Amino acid sequence: MSVQAIREPKLTCWVSDARDAVVAAGRVPVASVDDTELSQVLREVVALESQLRALRLRLLHEADSREMATQSGATGTDAWAAKLTGTTRGVMAGGIWLAQLLEEKYHTTLGAFADGGINEQQTRVIVNAAEKIPASVSDEEREAAEAELVQLAVEGMNARSLRQRARRMLDVISRELADEHEATMLDDEQRRAEVETWLSLQDNCNAPSPASS
Secondary structure (H helix, E strand, O other), rough: OOHHOOOOOHHHHHHHHHHHHHHHOOOOHEEEEEHHHHHHHHHHHHEEEHHHHHHHHHHHHHHHHHHHHHHHHOHHHHHHHHHHHHHOOOHHHHHHHHHHHHHHOHHHHHHHHHHHOHHHHHHHHHHHHHOOOOOOOHHHHHHHHHHHHHHHHHHOOOHHHHHHHHHHHHOOOOHHHHHHHHHHHHHHHHHHHHHHHHHHHHHHOOOHHHHHH
């Protein structure tokens, strides 16, 4: 067979093979796994989940770039993807936003996410914080601050602790810029908390009382 006749597997084939491997792994009685392997497998499963989520975002971004929603008559990529996958437009819209930023700006974060080194929560924390950086910060400075957060996430810092550290992500550049960025982050968090509290109170007020149910 000539070299030209050899074709690399399509992306669908790779994903199908991965699903088959997961099925095979699922058939192994977990009670037969020793403590060392149990810990190792759990870490690998979490990393695999991250890799799959990163791949999903890349596919969403590509579909959005190709305007596949228009081709199918959908009102947007979020609606197209939601119908295709049985999820909601809100979930897909958030994914498209993140996917675009990762592909266009946050390559270090995308690399760690795609490798399974960090999870989606950590990824969102990094991108959200970086998007609030003052306009006076250069691309090189932003990338340096981003890289530090990615390294902390890879080393095991969870999303909650990472969010706190992200408020001061510009300390590596300037204390004054870090102060400005932290103030912006805290103000945004306060406004979001107020909105969420209002929505919660509205839900409680509108919910039927136990006596009337």
